[in-house]
Amino acid sequence: xxxxxxxxxxxxxxxxxxxxxxxxxxxxxxxxxxxxxxxxxxxxxxxxxxxxxxxxxxxxxxxxxxxxxxxxxxxxxxxxxxxxxxxxxxxxxxxxxxxxxxxxxxxxxxxxxxxxxxxxxxxxxxxxxxxxxxxxxxxxxxxxxxxxxxxxxxxxxxxxxxxxxxxxxxxxxxxxxxxxxxxxxxxxxxxxxxxx
Amino acid sequence: xxxxxxxxxxxxxxxxxxxxxxxxxxxxxxxxxxxxxxxxxxxxxxxxxxxxxxxxxxxxxxxxxxxxxxxxxxxxxxxxxxxxxxxxxxxxxxxxxxxxxxxxxxxxxxxxxxxxxxxxxxxxxxxxxxxxxxxxxxxxxxxxxxxxxxxxxxxxxxxxxxxxxxxxxxxxxxxxxxxxxxxxxxxxxxxxxxxxxxxxxxxxxxxxxxxxxxxxxxxxxxxxxxxxxxxxxxxxxxxxxxxxxxxxxxxxxxxxxxxxxxxxxxxxxxxxxxxxxxxxxxxxxxxxxxxxxxxxxxxxxxxxxxxxxxxxxxxxxxxxxxxxxxxxxxxxxxxxxxxxxxxxxxxxxxxxxxxxxxxxxxxxxxxxxxxxxxxxxxxxxxxxxxxxxxxxxxxxxxxxxxxxxxxxxxxxxxxxxxxxxxxxxxxxxxxxxxxxxxxxxxxxxxxxxxxxxxxxxxxxxxxxxxxxxxxxxxxxxxxxxxxxxxxxxxxxxxxxxxxxxxxxxxxxxxxxxxxxxxxxxxxxxxxxxxxxxxxxxxxxxxxxxxxxxxxxxxxxxxxxxxxxxxxxxxxxxxxxxxxxxxxxxxxxxxxxxxxxxxxxxxxxxxxx
Numbered sequence: 005x006x007x008x009x010x011x012x013x014x015x016x017x018x019x020x021x022x023x024x025x026x027x028x029x030x031x032x033x034x035x036x037x038x039x040x041x042x043x044x045x046x047x048x049x050x051x052x053x054x055x056x057x058x059x060x061x062x063x064x065x066x067x068x069x070x071x072x073x074x075x076x077x078x079x080x081x082x083x084x085x086x087x088x089x090x091x092x093x094x095x096x097x098x099x100x101x102x103x104x105x106x107x108x109x110x111x112x113x114x115x116x117x118x119x120x121x122x123x124x125x126x127x128x129x130x131x132x133x134x135x136x137x138x139x140x141x142x143x144x145x146x147x148x149x150x151x152x153x154x155x156x157x158x159x160x161x162x163x164x165x166x167x168x169x170x171x172x173x174x175x176x177x178x179x180x181x182x183x184x185x186x187x188x189x190x191x192x193x194x195x196x197x198x199x200x
Numbered sequence: 201x202x203x204x205x206x207x208x209x210x211x212x213x214x215x216x217x218x219x220x221x222x223x224x225x226x227x228x229x230x231x232x233x234x235x236x237x238x239x240x241x242x243x244x245x246x247x248x249x250x251x252x253x254x255x256x257x258x259x260x261x262x263x264x265x266x267x268x269x270x271x272x273x274x275x276x277x278x279x280x281x282x283x284x285x286x287x288x289x290x291x292x293x294x295x296x297x298x299x300x301x302x303x304x305x306x307x308x309x310x311x312x313x314x315x316x317x318x319x320x321x322x323x324x325x326x327x328x329x330x331x332x333x334x335x336x337x338x339x340x341x342x343x344x345x346x347x348x349x350x351x352x353x354x355x356x357x358x359x360x361x362x363x364x365x366x367x368x369x370x371x372x373x374x375x376x377x378x379x380x381x382x383x384x385x386x387x388x389x390x391x392x393x394x395x396x397x398x399x400x401x402x403x404x405x406x407x408x409x410x411x412x413x414x415x416x417x418x419x420x421x422x423x424x425x426x427x428x429x430x431x432x433x434x435x436x437x438x439x440x441x442x443x444x445x446x447x448x449x450x451x452x453x454x455x456x457x458x459x460x461x462x463x464x465x466x467x468x469x470x471x472x473x474x475x476x477x478x479x480x481x482x483x484x485x486x487x488x489x490x491x492x493x494x495x496x497x498x499x500x501x502x503x504x505x506x507x508x509x510x511x512x513x514x515x516x517x518x519x520x521x522x523x524x525x526x527x528x529x530x531x532x533x534x535x536x537x538x539x540x541x542x543x544x545x546x547x548x549x550x551x552x553x554x555x556x557x558x559x560x561x562x563x564x565x566x567x568x569x570x571x572x573x574x575x576x577x578x579x580x581x582x583x584x585x586x587x588x589x590x591x592x593x594x595x596x597x598x599x600x601x602x603x604x605x606x607x608x609x610x611x612x613x614x615x616x617x618x619x620x621x622x623x624x625x626x627x628x629x630x631x632x633x634x635x636x637x638x639x640x641x642x643x644x645x646x647x648x649x650x651x652x653x654x655x656x657x658x659x660x661x662x663x664x665x666x667x668x669x670x671x672x673x674x675x676x677x678x679x680x681x682x683x684x685x686x687x688x689x690x691x692x693x694x695x696x697x698x699x700x701x702x703x704x705x706x707x708x709x710x711x712x713x714x715x716x717x718x719x720x721x722x723x724x725x726x727x728x729x730x731x732x733x734x735x736x737x738x739x740x741x742x743x744x745x746x747x748x749x750x751x752x753x754x755x756x757x758x759x760x761x762x763x764x765x766x767x768x769x770x771x772x773x774x775x776x777x778x779x780x781x782x783x784x785x786x787x788x789x790x791x792x793x794x795x796x797x798x799x800x801x802x803x804x805x806x807x808x
Binding site: 021023024026030031033034035040041042045049052055125126127128131132139 | 409443447451
């Protein structure tokens with residue numbers, strides 16, 4: 005980890021929230037705005053007609069279950085860190101990481117299934133309805149990769165005994181971000197279900 | 201996006217001077233990859249000035265074309281190369297010029313250059329913080345901006361030229377490389393550059409908001425903040441909420457251009473060939489674009505509001521009139537800015553009822569804007585005015601904001617917009633109210649805070665010459681434009697001599713072009729004054745303007761960490777100017793009430 009000396013001397017700040025945690029929430033807000041733009045564009049575009057209706061890949065439901073499970077394991081790792089149960093912290097983080105990878109793999113399979121059903125991202129036979137699905141899953145997948153990097157960094161920290169009840173900030177931020185990514189997927193999945 | 205590599209020294213040091221770091225920073229750490237907010241602010245300022253001159257120069261080239269449509273510009277051949285043939289400007293290059301002028305001025309100068317400079321410089325200094333919440337993210341923000349700048353600059357030298365579809369890059373024009381030269385690789389680079397630019401703005405905005413909320417010094421409640429900080433706070437919030445939407449829009453456009461999707465494209469027949477794209481909607485892009493685009497104009501103007509409020513109060517030696525009304529009106533403007541975007545789209549075939557809703561919301565913005573103008577004038581009223589150059593620009597700002605704002609009320613009407621849409625009336629309106637006004641806010645800020653940035657004063661005489669030349673030139677350029685706009689003269693036309701209707705405006709256009717050239721030339725006075733004063737200017741004192749805010753309690757050239765000793769505690773609001781009973785006409789924020797018993801008001805007696 006690069007230790008950056010950014011001269012925050014006092015962590016009990018005016019708002020009572022750690023500045024980095026506050027920054028993370030702001031970043032989350034900006035990601036929410038991005039997906040708000042995509043999904044509202046989706047609705048607006050769908051209302052205009054010329055919209056290809058197709059079945060969502062069935063694997064998306066399994067992926068949804070996987071990502072919920074990964075949130076559970078993440079929370080478990082965080083709770084264990086609070087109780088200084090360092091072994092379960094590691095197990096929890098590894099489980100989260102693997103479930104995250106499994107989710108991405110599942111999404112990839114979902115795309116393969118779409119291609120089999122002749123739903124393409126681009127090209128002459130594509131329709132925005134299919135392209136939107138690729139964009140929503142793809143951009144979410146990109147953010148999930150950043151989440152995986154975060155989990156990995158936290159895991160490395162825990163291997164160096166840097167994650168424990170006196171040093172919770174990193175795993176706390178990681179947990180918030182991971183839950184957000186899970187919640188975001190849940191929103192996207194429900195949104196796609198309703199609008200299909 | 202997860203910024204995992206940032207961690208914070210958790211050990212709590214109470215203020216002693218361990219911040220005078222004794223390890224010597226080398227040149228690169230100190231001036232290039234610096235994490236000091238003041239250095240980053242100056243980097244943004246230099247970047248902004250560089251871009252402003254490029255953007256201004258581009259406008260001079262197209263003003264030459266508009267002012268003297270029949271002339272041949274052989275003397276431009278050495279710099280424009282293949283873009284000018286036998287002294288005649290390439291019409292597609294003309295489109296690229298206006299596009300790049302708009303992009304550069306709106307984003308690279310008035311967004312990055314203005315809030316990048318003053319948010320970085322003033323937020324920590326005025327709230328009493330050692331630095332931004334994350335110096336690393338702040339540095340990253342500048343360098344991503346730098347990368348975006350390099351790509352945008354590079355695109356100017358492509359063989360097919362930079363982007364040419366207008367700064368709003370509406371598809372399908374911008375989505376189809378075969379449409380115009382400016383939609384080829386120049387457009388690709390525009391999109392990459394803007395995507396990076398947005399990332400840079402988001403990193404910066406997150407930092408500004410976090411810093412203002414979390415790192416205020418003891419006693420600095422939100423209602424004791426200078427209006428500059430309030431304005432920069434709202435600017436950052438607007439950016440955080442609207443830039444991601446532009447990012448989404450740009451991403452879909454990138455997919456349409458390079459990956460064969462049809463988000464914005466449908467049923468197009470171009471160059472004898474029918475495209476396969478079906479199902480897209482170009483109006484969708486406009487909605488997404490203007491959802492950013494409208495808040496963007498407030499991202500440009502809000503920092504200027506803040507800077508001007510501060511400078512007017514200081515140089516009128518009077519408390520700002522209606523401090524809370526100022527904050528309230530900024531909240532009003534910020535909220536309304538998100539629900540008026542469709543007034544840019546009245547003529548897209550929008551439902552007239554929807555149009556009237558957006559018209560209504562748009563016209564309401566006149567109310568908080570008028571409150572602000574009233575408060576500035578009321579602050580000036582019977583003040584002990586000192587006409588420093590910063591103050592001249594602040595007053596100039598108020599004048600331009602009024603002139604440009606009034607035409608906004610006309611343009612906001614969906615019925616009148618049918619005639620005025622995409623004419624020079626629109627050009628005149630937004631150049632006065634957000635272009636020139638925001639520039640005046642920026643000049644006002646540079647002249648006023650120059651002593652704190654560089655420890656020296658700028659020359660006041662040259663400053664006054666610069667002000668009057670610029671002020672007069674701006675009005676001479678944009679006032680006549682209203683007139684040709686009402687007559688129906690459309691924007692973005694390379695040449696109008698073929699149209700009988702517009703022939704009669706040749707003289708007026710020549711006049712505008714002359715004024716523009718004079719105005720642009722005047723900026724070199726500023727450039728000289730700025731560069732000369734950095735090295736040879738008169739040395740400044742700690743508080744040359746007798747101002748109340750915290751940045752003037754630092755040494756002449758504050759080091760990294762801003763205050764050598766303890767950070768001052770704040771006891772009062774920043775506008776105690778000319779308080780009756782006080783020995784001097786200003787009482788800085790860090791002076792406790794117990795030290796000013798002669799001037800305390802009855803309700804302040806308890807605080808002694």
